[in-house]
Amino acid sequence: MSFSFFRGSSRSPRSTPQSDLAKAIHDSLLALDSKTASKALEEVEKNIATMRQVLSGDGDAEPNPEQVSKLALDICKEDVLSLLVQNLPTLGWKARKDLVHCWCILLGQTDGFTYCCVDYLEKHVELLDFLVMCYNNKEIALNCGSMLRECVKYPTLAKYILESASFELFFKYVELANFDIASDALCTFKELLTRHETAVSQFLSGHYEQFFKLYEKLLTSSNYVTRRQSLKILSEFLLEPPNSQIMKQYITEVRFLKIMMALLEDSSKNIQISAFHMFKVFVANPNKPPEIIDTLSKNCEALLRQLHNLPTSKGGEDEQFEEERDLIINEITRVSQLSNAIT
Structure with missing residues (x-):
């Protein structure tokens, strides 16, 4: 080629x-x-x-x-x-x-040993920060999003973005008024939290409080897309085996249980179903702390009513869903009766 x-002859x-x-x-x-x-x-x-x-x-x-x-x-x-x-x-x-x-x-x-351009970016990480901040520029936001997702394919680059100060910007970007840019940012956000399990697990272990405090705002957002997608992403990365210790900690906290309880009452049927699949992990936990037991017991009647009213889709998954729902209903009833007997 x-x-x-x-074609000039002046080339060295x-x-x-x-x-x-x-x-x-x-x-x-x-x-x-x-x-x-x-x-x-x-x-x-x-x-x-x-x-x-x-x-x-x-x-x-x-x-x-x-x-x-x-x-x-x-x-x-x-x-x-x-x-x-x-x-x-x-x-x-x-x-x-x-x-x-x-x-x-x-x-x-x-070059046979390293990815030369990836290696270059590892030495010039300020370029990754620049690409993240470019979501603020509507003219180039989607271009930068595509370039960032390509970077996220490589563990070292994804790890840097996760642990950088610029990562927190995604919690703002996913709620931008421009739907296309917000959706693109959400796509990059999801890639960062789901592609490299080990890097994500290490990040969550070191930034647990800060991360979930920010994530709580997404789950309680007034924006339907933000609530639905953040709930879906949460279940994807939190239930991954490398994040088992993070998940065990998460399901012992009443503040997160209450968020799932509120989402069970969301006006969206899709969100209700997604919330149930997270809520059931709190209830099925064999080592529920007293605060979780007390919350389930005090809200037993409302929870049972909500669970009975959960929508089901037509298809082969109905039977499994109903079995899981019945198990959760039985467990909440058992916990409530035990708690009432003690008091």
């Missing part, structure tokens, strides 16, 4: 088409701060389109793996990744789209 601007003996392209992107990005910024932007966007062609092929020819790998190495060497991220707000729509496409390919490139 050849490109017109590679050691230069390659890939290193020339990386250098061209680097120089054109730096030129964005010059007096000829508009011309530089045209050059940047042309170079990004050329980069996409090298990485993806041109439709007639498949990409050359060696060229792709070499380009990834040269892009890291020339600090192109930093410049691309920092100048993302300046790029036009088509260039941003091309960049996202290239980003996904570049992060997957390895």
